[in-house]
Amino acid sequence: MSAPISEAFTALYGRAPDGVWAAPGRVNLIGEHTDYNDGFVMPFALPHTTVAAVSRRTDGLLRLHSADASADGTAGTEGVVELRVDALAPGTDPHWTAYPAGVVWALREAGHPVTGADLHLASTVPVGAGLSSSAALEVVVALALNDLYALDLPRWKLARLCQRAENVYVGAPTGIMDQTASACCTAGHALFLDTRDLSVRQIPFDLAAEGMRLLVVDTRVRHAHSDGEYGKRRAGCEKGAALLGVDALRDVPYDGLDTALAGLGDEDEVRRLVRHIVTENQRVERVAALLEAGRTREIGPLLTEGHASLRDDFRISCPELDTAVDSALAAGALGARMTGGGFGGSAIVLAETGDVETITKAVAAAFAAAGHTPPRTFEAVPSAGAARLA
Template identity: 50%
Template sequence: MSTTDENSTPGGGFASVFDTEVVGRWSAPGRANLIGEHTDYNDGFVLPFAIDRRTTVTVGRRDDRLLRVASTFDEGIVEISLDALDPAAMSGWSAYVFGIAWALSEAPNRATAPAFSAAGGDLSGLDLSSATGLDLFIESDVPVGAGLSSSAALESSVAVAMTELWGLDISRQALAAVGQLAENEAVGAPTGIMDQSASLLGRADSAVFLDCRSLDSEVVELGFETAGLEILVVDTHVEHAHATGGYVDRRRSCERGAAALGVGSLRDLDVDDLERAAEVLDDETFRRVRHVVTENQRVLDTVRTLRTDGPAAIGALLDASHVSMRDDFEISVPELDLAVETAQAHGAVGARMTGGGFGGAAIALVPVDRRDVIADAIRASFADAGYRAPTVFTVHAADGARRDS
């Protein structure tokens, strides 16, 4: 999702579509995952950070029970009644919006589900029976399909707007579970809780160290600016779709591996268990399991290294993460590999693909004084390979979802 006019005032298109009065604007960021890929739905560890690319929702109140949504990236208005909220009645991008309303109403029925029980708090007050309808206008500068979680930015901006306007008492941690429920059941994408957590809990110049089993989270200072480092994002424009294909297959492989090894999830394994796993599992399932187990360890090692030695020392962990995703989890593509290899060859501290894979983006931790050289080298390497020109830009760790006006 991207705005059609980058110079327009956020929310400026609302009046061209709706005739209700604007009551506020909320926004939420996309996220980049520093390390920890496909570990979230395996109850593992992740280290994402919110980025300075955001989705904004401008909202007006209605006096009926209709939810109506429009955006800069699609024509027309899509609507649904609050009395007809059901995943079966939702489709397309609007399912991310309507799915949040449905998930808020459904959350009390899921209070014992792991994500909600771990978040804590009383969900009985999430009652939409007296809620009035809303007009919502969406705009965004989070790239779609780049592995920067434009979906979680949309869900989280809508979630903080709806909970405030409807007077719902719910923690940010539980709201992340609402976003995950919406994406899993309304959208049909079997994602974990990492993306929503990063978008809702992020802080400037920091990452969110998240235990996806307990949902305990801790803000970890990155220190990139002090160290003269930046994150360079390379959007390959190779698009992926989480609701279909390889993502679902990888998740099922992880579930099969855990079952065969007699554990509830791959979180229950560590690197010492891999020798036994190699004996029990077929080669493909073993490699899927090995990625998750070693990636969990790399997240822990990255957090420790950031605290003890600083960000300039994490490069080898980023590089190893990419090799594991490329060879064991097999979710990279040639364009991502080329971006990573070129960045490494021209002075990046470390580089890896980020996101669900099968396209999307790579990230490189680069010295500020090498940023342009590395970006130019990546563009040139793509041209030489005959690939579509990538979009290369920097991102900085930013604050999470908030009310803007």
């Protein structure tokens, strides 16, 4: 994609870009809503990416253009958004431009001398599907500016700055997983991430070699992390940690869960949230152990168990996600669960290679029978993290 996006950049700005970068979306294999509780997650990068052609500026001007945001997808100077880097302020931009502008703001707030840029962006990451399109956008901008301004920031620090951009500038209370996955994943692996200390472990995850596939079922039900329900879950988890006297729910041991839940008294809503986080952390560790032992098929029931926890305790599923999971399991899937922040987005399905067509057809038929919008189903291949292309 580097040649076409470079040509589009040149048509927009009248000069060639200084470089082209790409950052992927991600699928979270297991570990949902644990990241802002200092817990464990296990995402992997998708082959779907956001690509950015970028050049430095020295006049304090930030110019942004997206092929996906323009009406007909063609380059045109009328679609370029111009901002002043010294005027960037959190909460002032309700549009897509808040994500790249937020990265520039976060870099400058951290003391890095970013004096402007021209950017043209294009993406194949489905928006609103729970596959981290926003993190891909943030990370590709951060990586480009890191290179162009010779900031020499490590990947984990870029992820932190991107999270700050989304939390503070955009106003979405997301954890660190999405940005870290986009920045740090490697092809053919899942990333075991401890979100407390940001330590990572690359775990081999080559399903095709073992006769399996992982499908993503995009329900086409769109969600927004900045709306109230996601924030309520996070606030509820923080309340649970405070009531239990721990820094974060990560500190509640699995073998002490019953005692902890009993100590929450009549806080039924908080109890459900705590139970999900503690059991989900344990599921991540169990999945990691199974993968490292070469027992990949055995992770299927843990994925399904995770969906039940998200549906019943965290209560962030929806009819379309439940239909995807239930119909896939009925058609022979090894395991299935919703993935992402919830309230829409996508489900993942672990399947034997020979069962993929049967499962895909069964899910489509179940959606049709329920009157849902037809889903988009595709294979998720563990892919590389962000990189410079040209």
